[in-house]
Amino acid sequence: MLKAAIIGASGYTGAELAGLIHGHPHLTLAGLYVSGGSQDAHKPFTSLHPRWRGVIELPLLPLDEEAISRIHTEADLVLLATAHEVSHDLAPGFLAKGLPVFDLSGAFRVPGEGFYDQFYGFHHQYGDWLAKAAYGLAEWNQEAIKAAQLIAVPGCYPTASLSALKPLQQAGLIAEGARPIISAVSGVSGAGRKASMANSFCEVSLKPYGVFNHRHQPEISHHLGKQVVFQPHLGNFIRGILATVYVQLKEGVSDEQIAAAYQAAYQGQKIVRLAGQWPQINDVAGTPFCDLHWGRDGNQLIVVSAIDNLLKGAASQAIQCINIHQGFSPVAGLIKE
Numbered sequence: 001m002l003k004a005a006i007i008g009a010s011g012y013t014g015a016e017l018a019g020l021i022h023g024h025p026h027l028t029l030a031g032l033y034v035s036g037g038s039q040d041a042h043k044p045f046t047s048l049h050p051r052w053r054g055v056i057e058l059p060l061l062p063l064d065e066e067a068i069s070r071i072h073t074e075a076d077l078v079l080l081a082t083a084h085e086v087s088h089d090l091a092p093g094f095l096a097k098g099l100p101v102f103d104l105s106g107a108f109r110v111p112g113e114g115f116y117d118q119f120y121g122f123h124h125q126y127g128d129w130l131a132k133a134a135y136g137l138a139e140w141n142q143e144a145i146k147a148a149q150l151i152a153v154p155g156c157y158p159t160a161s162l163s164a165l166k167p168l169q170q171a172g173l174i175a176e177g178a179r180p181i182i183s184a185v186s187g188v189s190g191a192g193r194k195a196s197m198a199n200s201f202c203e204v205s206l207k208p209y210g211v212f213n214h215r216h217q218p219e220i221s222h223h224l225g226k227q228v229v230f231q232p233h234l235g236n237f238i239r240g241i242l243a244t245v246y247v248q249l250k251e252g253v254s255d256e257q258i259a260a261a262y263q264a265a266y267q268g269q270k271i272v273r274l275a276g277q278w279p280q281i282n283d284v285a286g287t288p289f290c291d292l293h294w295g296r297d298g299n300q301l302i303v304v305s306a307i308d309n310l311l312k313g314a315a316s317q318a319i320q321c322i323n324i325h326q327g328f329s330p331v332a333g334l335i336k337e
């Protein structure tokens, strides 16, 4: 069994990771950590996440110097379920000790001068690690994920969007010069567990945000190799993302070519499902799946993609990355085989 330490284990994605690792055939928990000064330090994990009562009875430990030394010597791999700046600061220390790091934040996803200053509001100090990190879009990047020591698990909207668009881009079916348009709705858990006015029960209403300035637009464009228009919306539900993607096809593209592009990309892949009907959040919430379906009218294609933002959009994709990195079955701990 490989021992996995989770930093940020009291948060939404960290708690999902704890559950997935607890149930994984080849992984075991090597500690659940929160910040050194956390108000939750030393509390039982289950006092924050009671659904794991009697199952994961571990304390939330403060990430102080002693804890970091303990992780260096006792853990086989580290999962960072922390804010971007926190992951940016923590990852290099674990990497220097030779530990593989799977980072759920955006801190190592997009190389490029000035990118983090512009879209994340901090200056990136670790260009060498940023250049060496593998982008953990599991169905698309297996060789890089296997080889890298640092895996940057994609954002939730980019996972939903890229899963829909990459087969078309790879097959060369998208019209030159046309920008695919992604309109996506996320559940409120996408914003994390920390309280904020915008995410409080009485304030949440279906609405757009991040118009023309969301950091996932450049993340999607970079990893697609084509500029996109991306518009996120906050929905009044807890978990899940539904992305509707509008694509202008090249002249003369046939239904068979579109179907072949998706078959070529996902045949034999168990996590991305070609749903055969329009996806809905209820079908994927609480699961590691990404459901896709498409329809067309002439050269106008619509693809719909649905995922659970906390799972395929974060924690279960991180587990897919660990599985690939370690040579386990790609779906170990996610789907019974």
Ligand SMILES: NC(=O)C1=CN([C@@H]2O[C@H](COP(=O)(O)OP(=O)(O)OC[C@H]3O[C@@H](n4cnc5c(N)ncnc54)[C@H](OP(=O)(O)O)[C@@H]3O)[C@@H](O)[C@H]2O)C=CC1
Binding pocket: 007, 008, 009, 010, 011, 012, 013, 014, 033, 034, 035, 036, 037, 038, 039, 040, 063, 080, 081, 082, 083, 084, 086, 104, 105, 106, 154, 155, 156, 189, 190, 191, 192, 193, 194, 309, 310, 313, 314
């Ligand atoms: N929520 C989602 O759907 C998705 C989130 N992500 C990304 O994953 C990361 C985690 O997200 P999410 O789970 O939603 O976040 P949460 O806000 O729910 O959790 C953050 C966790 O980090 C801990 N933490 C904060 N500061 C530190 C620190 N200095 N050292 C150690 N631990 C710390 C928090 O505990 P405490 O403050 O008590 O220390 C908490 O456990 C983020 O980068 C997010 O952008 C990616 C894809 C989807």
Ligand SMILES: CC(=O)N[C@@H](CCC(=O)OP(=O)(O)O)C(=O)O
Binding pocket: 104, 105, 106, 154, 155, 156, 157, 186, 187, 188, 189, 190, 191, 192, 232, 234, 313
């Ligand atoms: C509803 C909501 O607020 N969602 C988050 C996306 C969370 C995510 O994918 O995470 P990364 O920050 O790691 O990219 C947002 O739009 O910022």
